[in-house]
Amino acid sequence: MKILMITPNFYPNIGGVEKHVLQVTNEIIKKGHQVTVLTRKYEKKLHDQETINEINIIRFPLENLLNTWKWLYKNKTLIKNSDIVHCHDYRVFVFYYLPFRILFPFKHVFITYHGFEGFVPIPRKIFLLRKLSELLTNGNICIGKYIVKWYKTKTNHISYGGVIPSKITKVSNNSFTFIGRLEKDTGILLFIKAIKLIKDKIGVNLIVDICGDGSLKDTIIKLNEENNLNIKIHGITNPDKFIDKNQFVFCTGYLGILESLIKKRLVFSVYDNPLKQDYLDSLDMTITCNSSEQLAEKIIYYVDNFDETEKKIEKGYEFAKLQTWNKLSDTYLSLWGVK
Incomplete structure (x- = not known):
């Protein structure tokens, strides 16, 4: 199975979504699947393409939306040749992938909702963009059941992330x-x-x-x-x-x-x-x-x-x-x- 993960930022950037995508991708590769991570080139020193631990990482230029779409269209074989496309959060789907949903209408596309924007009450625009991404994808994972309540998301799975067991040290230093x-x-x-x-x-x-x-x-x-x-x-x-x-x-x-x-x-x-x-x-x-x-x-x-x-x-x-x-x-x- 060929899987394309699309995420705003990725390793070596430090962050919750970055770690989530990295660790999930590592496990999926262990199970015999091929994974390409498509992400932004947030620093010029990063390579446009590299392989780390069998993960094929491709970075597109950090430019305006129109130029990003042009780059993605030029490299649309990444999408065409993938069995699964998985977007990490609604912004990735709406602002990067949406035109290709029309271009590849039968492609299996999924989404993970990772968090919230910090606005209460939730702005109507954000609520509608999230619903749009939900309606135009084939299924989703919500990181936290609060998303179901607040964004009225019909989800397939709820998760809270993952961890790697590690050595436990005892301290009592307040x-x-x-x-x-x-x-x-x-x-x-x-x-x-x-x-x-x-x-x-x-x-x-x-x-x-x-x-x-x-x-x-x-x-x-x-x-x-x-x-x-x-x-x-x-x-x-x-x-x-x-x-x-x-x-x-x-x-x-x-x-x-x-x-x-x-x-x-x-x-x-x-x-x-x-x-x-x-x-x-x-x-x-x-x-x-x-x-x-x-x-x-x-x-x-x-x-x-x-x-x-x-x-x-x-x-x-x-x-x-x-x-x-x-x-x-x-x-x-x-x-x-x-x-």
Whole structure:
């Protein structure tokens, strides 16, 4: 079976969707299928085409939409020669693939919905574009059941991603790893306010390693200096070594949560709108709060109550260890009707 995966960015870029596509593709190749990943050339130093671990990677120029369509039309044999085309999120289908849905009307095309845009209420334009992509594809996978509720998506499968089992290290240092973008919707500012509240209330200045980057970086540096906090920003990097050395994790994304649970870490999250609450509740494996004050209280509680912490950790670990990339690759094959 020849499969064409189309994704906005791919390895070596670091991100949740990038890792999802990489790991699922690796597993599908192990099962005897050929996979080509079509993605944007987001840096000039990247090769236009290369093979990594049997994955054929083809990168198209990062240009305006019309030139992208021209490039795709020139290279339309990529689509023509594929048995399956799989788009990763609605934007890929609508803004890249849609003209070729008309050109190749009988091609089997599927989609994975990976996340949400952070807007509540959901803009009508986004809602309609998502529905368009759903109607014009042959099936889909939703990463989180909240998508079914909020976007009225009729889905074939629901998943939360996958993890690779790894060595578990035991630590008790009351320190945190933050995983995610430095943007308002990840809860970073609410988290930092909670860290400050804990420092002011009980005199404990928690160590925080931030794995991520974004528009709030300068704001966080300023808050750290003004409040004499113990925060270090490491940029966009693999968070594994920080999860290993710190006792707790703050994260609001499914993949980061799973990667923390499989290492037996207690994960805290916050929400500031009902969609994000459903996003977190549909997984139900984190300590979920709706304010900095509540988050500070929960952190203090679980630091002081070892038995309760261990119960939550074991529950999360038992769930995470079932979410393997091999299992998720079987979900993809099932969606495509491949045995």
